[in-house]
Amino acid sequence: MKATLLLADYAVVADGKLTIVGGGWSMTGPMPMPFAIALKLEVPWHEALHKHSLRLELVDADGEPVQVPTPQGMRPALIEGGMEASEIPADIKPGTPIDVNLAFMSGPIPTLQPGHRYEWRLTVDGKQREDWFVAFSIRAA
Numbered sequence: 148m149k150a151t152l153l154l155a156d157y158a159v160v161a162d163g164k165l166t167i168v169g170g171g172w173s174m175t176g177p178m179p180m181p182f183a184i185a186l187k188l189e190v191p192w193h194e195a196l197h198k199h200s201l202r203l204e205l206v207d208a209d210g211e212p213v214q215v216p217t218p219q220g221m222r223p224a225l226i227e228g229g230m231e232a233s234e235i236p237a238d239i240k241p242g243t244p245i246d247v248n249l250a251f252m253s254g255p256i257p258t259l260q261p262g263h264r265y266e267w268r269l270t271v272d273g274k275q276r277e278d279w280f281v282a283f284s285i286r287a288a
Contacts, residue, residue, distance in 0.1 A: 148199075149189040149244070150269055152281035158183035158250035165248045176285040179255030184267055184281070186251070188230070189244040195232040202227045202270040203251065213265060215258055226251050262287040 156169030167185050175182070184203060205213040205224035212223035232245040239245075259265060266282035268275060 148191060148194070148271055150271070150276070150279045151187040152267065152269060152279070153185040153187075154267075154281055154283055155183045155185055156181075158185040158252070160248045160250050163246070163248060165250060167250075173281075173283045174286060175283060176259070177261035177288045179257050179259060181252070181254050183253070184226070184251045186249040186269070188247040188249070188271075190232055190247055191244055192235075192242050195235055195245040198229050198231045199272050200227075200229050200270075201249075204268050204270070205256070206266055206268060208264045213256070213258060215256055224256060226253075259285050261285050 153167065153170050154172055154175075155167045156172075158165060158167045158170065160166075165185050165187065167183075170185060186203075190199070203226040207213055214221040215224045230247055230249065232247055235245060262285065264282060264284045266280045269279040271279070
């Protein structure tokens with residue numbers, strides 16, 4: 148499976164297509180800001196109609212999970228869910244990867260520190276790949 152991750156100010160999926168506003172940045176802040184993660188998956192033909200688990204985890208430069216405040220106390224910053232290609236278009240040639248586009252909006256994360264670097268890491272079905280991440284830095288105050 149191929150995955151492309153992009154940070155943006157805003158992202159949404161409509162009619163199976165990603166609409167991205169203010170996308171492609173890797174520097175933000177120093178004040179916490181809302182943001183989006185746009186995700187384009189190219190699912191192999193033979194896996195298209197299977198359910199897949201997804202996990203996006205925010206880690207710091209040392210690979211440690213970033214903690215965020217929740218009503219239950221501090222917890223790792225995670226986005227978890229599942230996906231499947233709902234159908235294979237009738238006019239697509241067998242063997243062609245199937246596009247699955249996803250967008251995740253987030254409010255500001257107050258625990259991100261100015262002058263530090265972070266990355267969102269993608270896991271699909273319990274597997275990670277070296278290129279399934281998107282990194283960003285927070286400007287110094």
